[in-house]
Amino acid sequence: MGELDVLKKEAETLKTQIETARKAVNDTTMEAASSGVAPAPRIQPKARRTLKGHTAKIYALYWALDNKLMVSGSQDGKLLVWDTHAGILANCVPLKSAWVMTVSFSPSAGLVASGGLDNMCTIVNISGEKPKTMRELDGHDGYVACSRFLSETSILTASGDQTCGLWDLETGKQKQSFLNHVGDCMCVALAEDQNTFISGACDSQAKLWDIRDGQCKQSFIGHTGDINAISYMPNGQAFITGSDDCTLRMFDMRADQEVMCYQNAQPTAGVTSLSLSLSGRLLFAGYDDFNCNIWDSLKGEKIGVLSGHDNRVSCTGIPSDGMCVSTGSWDSFLKIWN
Amino acid sequence: MSGNNSIAHARKLVEQLRIEAGIERIKVSKAAADLMQYCELHGRSDPLLVGVPTSENPFKDKKPCSIL
Numbered sequence: 001m002g003e004l005d006v007l008k009k010e011a012e013t014l015k016t017q018i019e020t021a022r023k024a025v026n027d028t029t030m031e032a033a034s035s036g037v038a039p040a041p042r043i044q045p046k047a048r049r050t051l052k053g054h055t056a057k058i059y060a061l062y063w064a065l066d067n068k069l070m071v072s073g074s075q076d077g078k079l080l081v082w083d084t085h086a087g088i089l090a091n092c093v094p095l096k097s098a099w100v101m102t103v104s105f106s107p108s109a110g111l112v113a114s115g116g117l118d119n120m121c122t123i124v125n126i127s128g129e130k131p132k133t134m135r136e137l138d139g140h141d142g143y144v145a146c147s148r149f150l151s152e153t154s155i156l157t158a159s160g161d162q163t164c165g166l167w168d169l170e171t172g173k174q175k176q177s178f179l180n181h182v183g184d185c186m187c188v189a190l191a192e193d194q195n196t197f198i199s200g201a202c203d204s205q206a207k208l209w210d211i212r213d214g215q216c217k218q219s220f221i222g223h224t225g226d227i228n229a230i231s232y233m234p235n236g237q238a239f240i241t242g243s244d245d246c247t248l249r250m251f252d253m254r255a256d257q258e259v260m261c262y263q264n265a266q267p268t269a270g271v272t273s274l275s276l277s278l279s280g281r282l283l284f285a286g287y288d289d290f291n292c293n294i295w296d297s298l299k300g301e302k303i304g305v306l307s308g309h310d311n312r313v314s315c316t317g318i319p320s321d322g323m324c325v326s327t328g329s330w331d332s333f334l335k336i337w338n
Numbered sequence: 339m340s341g342n343n344s345i346a347h348a349r350k351l352v353e354q355l356r357i358e359a360g361i362e363r364i365k366v367s368k369a370a371a372d373l374m375q376y377c378e379l380h381g382r383s384d385p386l387l388v389g390v391p392t393s394e395n396p397f398k399d400k401k402p403c404s405i406l
Contacts, residue, residue, distance in 0.1 A: 004345055014352065037378075233373065235372065280380070322385045
């Protein structure tokens with residue numbers, strides 16, 4: 001009994017130590033620091049494309065590195081690959097399980113991954129004449145909420161079983177598991193050098209992980225609800241999360257804390273998705289209330305709205321050339337704006 | 339009585355907290371300055387921020403795509 005008490009006491013001491021250390025470097029807020037920065041222009045992007053093809057709610061979308069192809073996943077049981085420039089459908093991948101929550105392309109766009117309530121991450125080769133299922137990554141004890149390729153042979157998953165996993169696509173086996181969240185893992189984002197990644201979960205925390213040894217390096221608190229979306233700022237030192245608590249927050253990894261909170265005057269809708277423009281200055285966030293708000297990420301001000309969907313905006317994405325923002329909705333449509 | 343489980347769990351928690359407590363932190367003012375500098379430097383080539391000239395816009399024609 002003695003050892004348990006000692007450990008509990010040490011845990012409390014360490015928690016206080018962390019809090020004190022964070023306070024010690026908290027010499028300003030992002031908002032105060034950016035007060036001298038000129039406001040971002042009030043932009044009003046126009047809907048340039050409306051992509052109609054799904055027959056049920058869209059849950060996920062992902063841009064290929066060619067900045068032209070985009071894949072979307074819907075609970076109609078299909079992945080649709082779009083040539084967004086021409087505005088036409090390029091490919092259609094029927095899914096075994098219609099309950100899709102995530103889609104992504106491999107760097108070559110020759111593979112697509114999807115995951116969902118079947119607790120699996122399915123890898124399909126779409127480079128041939130017909131889509132061919134290559135792997136079914138089976139090992140999570142809960143839904144697969146997010147999947148991101150590191151390469152043509154390696155993929156990271158986030159699961160409702162409270163873990164993230166790194167998989168080898170050549171063997172189909174999990175190479176590393178990431179255990180520390182105490183709630184469903186909902187989203188992940190990979191650092192550019194792929195040595196680390198960040199995750200968001202239903203325990204309201206975001207975490208930074210070392211990919212090779214599976215170690216959680218830092219935990220970020222602040223949200224008071226499920227974290228549904230996460231994305232690195234392009235400088236690689238900070239990231240932004242979106243949550244059911246109706247806010248987005250920016251966390252800086254070197255300061256080890258929250259540095260900005262983006263909240264509507266009347267916060268009533270949860271954040272489902274987020275994307276950052278090329279410089280990181282513009283933050284596009286999809287909400288339950290059918291809108292996509294545009295935030296000035298440095299000053300924390302709302303500077304625009306993308307309205308046009310007739311239901312929840314469930315996913316957003318910006319291609320690597322930053323030329324547009326796409327939104328996907330429960331209304332079954334995708335829109336492309338710039 | 340799973341006393342051993344609780345102890346193992348508590349040990350893991352302390353181990354994790356030690357790792358998280360041990361990192362070096364920089365001031366928020368420095369983090370903010372670096373971020374602002376990055377945005378300033380890259381803002382001029384951010385298409386959504388500065389706008390896309392029609393001639394260079396791959397999405398310029400408004401075309402609905404329907405396969406239904």
